[in-house]
Amino acid sequence: MKATETTVLKFIGGEDKVFIIPPFQRNYEWSEEQCKELFNDIKNALFR
Numbered sequence: 644m645k646a647t648e649t650t651v652l653k654f655i656g657g658e659d660k661v662f663i664i665p666p667f668q669r670n671y672e673w674s675e676e677q678c679k680e681l682f683n684d685i686k687n688a689l690f691r
Contacts, residue, residue, distance in 0.1 A: 651688045 654660075673681075 651685060
C-alpha cells in the first residue's frame with residue numbers, strides 16, 4: 644500500500660469509495676454530542 648496526500652473532501656467524496664463498518668463496531672451507538680464533535684472536526688479540517 645502506498646500512502647498519498649489528499650484532502651478530506653477528496654477522501655470522502657466520489658463514487659469510487661466504499662466505507663465498511665467492521666462487525667465489532669456495528670453495535671456501537673454514537674450520542675448526539677459525539678456526532679457534533681465529529682462534524683466539527685471535519686469542518687475544521689476543511690477550513691484550515
